[in-house]
Amino acid sequence: MPVIAVTGHLDLSPATARSxxxxxxxxLAPYPAAELTGASCLAPGADSLFAEAVLARGGRLLAxxxxxxxxxxxATAAERTCFARLLAAAERVLTLPATVLDPAAYVAANEQLLRLADLLVAVWDGGAGNGPGGTADMVAAARAAGLPVHVLWPSGAARTGH
Incomplete structure (x- = not known):
């Protein structure tokens, strides 16, 4: 039963979030609920959308x-509410010890996701990214590790730049 991890942009426009x-x-449709396990950091944007999609299919969520x-x-109040709901629905939660949420903390979380994953889905516009711990960095690390990467960026998708 494969574990699918996610990486992706935080700043999706509302129309892009829907698409x-x-x-x-x-x-995710080809994966039967009993065989679907998603791994996510539950960040706003792509991570949360992926977690919601996994749960909607009846799959298991690893945070x-x-x-x-x-x-x-x-994080906004709405993002905190979404995070709390997804966290409560997670079958397993692994909290890393970072006391400061800096790029090193996100790199460590990405490394943990890659250790768990059999496949990475990247909600990514293909851009250079924002450095260590970002989406482009995660995609590069997955590819370097030989992990299959499925890039998902719908036609007409846009980022808000925030």
């Missing part, structure tokens, strides 16, 4: 948190 969710539902302060002080 990404549809694309994730289509991507990998970069530190006990995740999702961080910049």
């Amino acid at each position: 990404v969710r549809r694309a994730l539902d289509e991507f 990998v948190l970069p530190g006990p302060g995740h999702p961080g002080p910049s």
Whole structure:
């Protein structure tokens, strides 16, 4: 039973979030609920959309948190509510010990996701990214490790830049 991990952009426009969710539902459709396990950091954007799609299909969710302060002080009230709901639904939660949610904490979380995963789905526009711990960094690490990567970026998708 494969474990599918996710990486992706936080700053999806509302229309993009809807099209990404549809694309994730289509991507996950071939996996029977009993064989579906998703691994996510539950960050806003792609991570949360993926976790919701896994749970909607009846799959199991593994949460990998970069530190006990995740999702961080910049999360909105709506993002915190979504995070709490997904965290409560997770079958297993692995919280890493980072006391500061900096790039090193996200790199460590990505490394843990890659250790768990048989496949990585990347909600990614193909850009260079924002450095260590970001989406492009995670895709590069997965490819270097020989992990299959499925890039998902619907036609017309856009980021908000926030």
